[in-house]
Amino acid sequence: xxxxxxxxxxxxxxxxxxxxxxxxxxxxxxxxxxxxxxxxxxxxxxxxxxxxxxxxxxxxxxxxxxxxxxxxxxxxxxxxxxxxxxxxxxxxxxxxxxxxxxxxxxxxxxxxxxxxxxxxxxxxxxxxxxxxxxxxxxxxxxxxxxxxxxxxxxxxxxxxxxxxxxxxxxxxxxxxxxxxxxxxxxxxxxxxxxxxxxxxxxxxxxxxxxxxxxxxxxxxxxxxxxxxxxxxxxxxxxxxxxxxxxxxxxxxxxxxxxxxxxxxxxxxxxxxxxxxxxxxxxxxxxxxxxxxxxxxxxxxxxxxxxxxxxxxx
Amino acid sequence: xxxxxxxxxxxxxxxxxxxxxxxxxxxxxxxxxxxxxxxxxxxxxxxxxxxxxxxxxxxxxxxxxxxxxxxxxxxxxxxxxxxxxxxxxxxxxxxxxxxxxxxxxxxxxxxxxxxxxxxxxxxxxxxxxxxxxxxxxxxxxxxxxxxxxxxxxxxxxxxxxxxxxxxxxxxxxxxxxxxxxxxxxxxxxxxxxxxxxxxxxxxxxxxxxxxxxxxxxxxxxxxxxxxxxxxxxxxxxxxxxxxx
Numbered sequence: 127x128x129x130x131x132x133x134x135x136x137x138x139x140x141x142x143x144x145x146x147x148x149x150x151x152x153x154x155x156x157x158x159x160x161x162x163x164x165x166x167x168x169x170x171x172x173x174x175x176x177x178x179x180x181x182x183x184x185x186x187x188x189x190x191x192x193x194x195x196x197x198x199x200x201x202x203x204x205x206x207x208x209x210x211x212x213x214x215x216x217x218x219x220x221x222x223x224x225x226x227x228x229x230x231x232x233x234x235x236x237x238x239x240x241x242x243x244x245x246x247x248x249x250x251x252x253x254x255x256x257x258x259x260x261x262x263x264x265x266x267x268x269x270x271x272x273x274x275x276x277x278x279x280x281x282x283x284x285x286x287x288x289x290x291x292x293x294x295x296x297x298x299x300x301x302x303x304x305x306x307x308x309x310x311x312x313x314x315x316x317x318x319x320x321x322x323x324x325x326x327x328x329x330x331x332x333x334x335x336x337x338x339x340x341x342x343x344x345x346x347x348x349x350x351x352x353x354x355x356x357x358x359x360x361x362x363x364x365x366x367x368x369x370x371x372x373x374x375x376x377x378x379x380x381x382x383x384x385x386x387x388x389x390x391x392x393x394x395x396x397x398x399x400x401x402x403x404x405x406x407x408x409x410x411x412x413x414x415x416x417x418x419x420x421x422x423x424x425x426x427x428x429x430x431x432x433x434x435x436x437x438x439x
Numbered sequence: 440x441x442x443x444x445x446x447x448x449x450x451x452x453x454x455x456x457x458x459x460x461x462x463x464x465x466x467x468x469x470x471x472x473x474x475x476x477x478x479x480x481x482x483x484x485x486x487x488x489x490x491x492x493x494x495x496x497x498x499x500x501x502x503x504x505x506x507x508x509x510x511x512x513x514x515x516x517x518x519x520x521x522x523x524x525x526x527x528x529x530x531x532x533x534x535x536x537x538x539x540x541x542x543x544x545x546x547x548x549x550x551x552x553x554x555x556x557x558x559x560x561x562x563x564x565x566x567x568x569x570x571x572x573x574x575x576x577x578x579x580x581x582x583x584x585x586x587x588x589x590x591x592x593x594x595x596x597x598x599x600x601x602x603x604x605x606x607x608x609x610x611x612x613x614x615x616x617x618x619x620x621x622x623x624x625x626x627x628x629x630x631x632x633x634x635x636x637x638x639x640x641x642x643x644x645x646x647x648x649x650x651x652x653x654x655x656x657x658x659x660x661x662x663x664x665x666x667x668x669x670x671x672x673x674x675x676x677x678x679x680x681x682x683x
Binding site: 149186187190191193194197214215216223225299300301302307312313318319320321 | 516517528553555602604
C-alpha cells in the first residue's frame, strides 16, 4: 500500500464539474481552483446562490479530523477562529468515493504572499491579532499545530488575519498532528511535539524571524544559538527582540501574556518616537515636574506626621 | 476493543537486497505474526538500478501490510515520523473495519458510513493512536552506498523518538543494522523507551557490500519475541546483547 490511504491524491477537478453529495444530496458547481497544498486542494464553488470553498483532501482521515475540529468550534460559538463549516459529504466519481467538505469562503491573500508587500510594523500588528485568536483557541482546549504564514489569511477588506487550515489542530496534551519543520520547536531542538500553548508561540516567534529574513533558512549545528543570533542581529526585530527570544525559548506559556508584551512594546515605541523631537524642552520640563512632585510629597509627609503626632497626643 | 500494543518494523534502505531469503516473503511472515512492515527507500537520483530498488521497497511494504515511501535524504526526518504514525492509524483502522464487518456484514467499512458517523469513528481512531503502546524495531541498511546518508538517518531516528514521545501511550524502540560483521544483521540497541543517545552507535559502523534484507527482516521479527518475554521477566530494563 502506498502512503496515501484512500488514493485521492491525484484528484483534479475541472471548472464546471458538479459535485453531488452522496449523503446529503447537495450540489456544488466548481468555479475554479483556489489553491493546493500538501494536504489537499481547495476549490471555489457555487451552491444555492452563494459562493463557498470546497476542500478535497488527499487523505480522508485527515479531512475528517479537521472537520471534527471545525464542527466543535462552530458549536462552541468560536466561529471567528475558523471558517464556518456548511457540509461534509462523499462524491461518487468513476468508481471512487471522494470525501470533501464545504466551508465558508474567506476572501483574502495567504500571509506568505502578503508579507513581502507589507511594512514590518504591520507584521507586529498581525501577530498581535493572531495571538488573540490563539488565546481563544487555547482556552477551548486546542493548539493550532501547523502554524505558518501559508495557513494564515490576510482578509481582503480590512486589515486582519484569520487562521485558515485547521488540519494540525490538536487537543492540548496530545501529540501535534501535523507540523512544518521550519516552524516546529522539536526540529530546532527547543522543545517537545506535545500540543501546548508554548508550541504555537514558538511558531509565532519563527513567523517573526521568517518575516525579518524574508525566507526559510537551514538549520545549523547549534540551532538555538543560530535562532537567537538572527533575533539579535536583524534590525527590524530590534524593538521586539526579547519577546521573540522569549517565544523561541519557551518563556511564554500563554498567548495572552505574549500579546500583552507585544502590544505594550508597540504602544511604547510610538511614544519614544514622539519624544525625540522636542528633546530639550521635554527634559527641562521633566526636571521641573520632578521637583514639583518632591515638594508635594514632602509637604504631604509633613502634614501626615503632624497629624499622627496630634492624634497620639 | 481492548488496549493492546502495535508492532512495527521500520526498514530504511536505499536499494536491492542481494543475499539470503526473499525480503517480501519475510515481510509476509512478519505480518502473519501481527507485525506491520513499513519501508522507507532513500533514493536521491532515479536510474535503472534505483527503479529496481523502488519496486522492491513497494513489494516489501505491500507484503508486510505497511506503508512505503520513497524520499530524498533531505526529507527523511519528517517522512520517518509520518510513515510511522500513518501506519499506526492504518492498523487501528484495519482493526475497526474488521469489527464493523463483523457487525454490519461484508460491506461494512468506515467509508460506507455517513460523514457524521465517520467523524465519530475518526475520533476513536485518533484516541487509540494517541494512547496505544507502540513497539518499533528499526532496521537500517548500512551497505556501502548508504554510508553518506547515515548521519541523516541518525537524525531522523532521534526525531522519530521526539515525535512519538509526545504521545500519551508508551513507546519501545530497538535498532538493528544490516549487514553485520559475520552475520546478516547486528543488534545495536535493545528495547528501550527512547532513542536519544544513538550518536555513538552510528560512529562505529563500518559499511559492507552485501545487502541481506530478507534475513534482516526475519531477525527483526524475532526481536518482538524478546520483548514479550522480557516484559514478563523484568519490567523496565533494556538489555543489549546480540541476537541469538
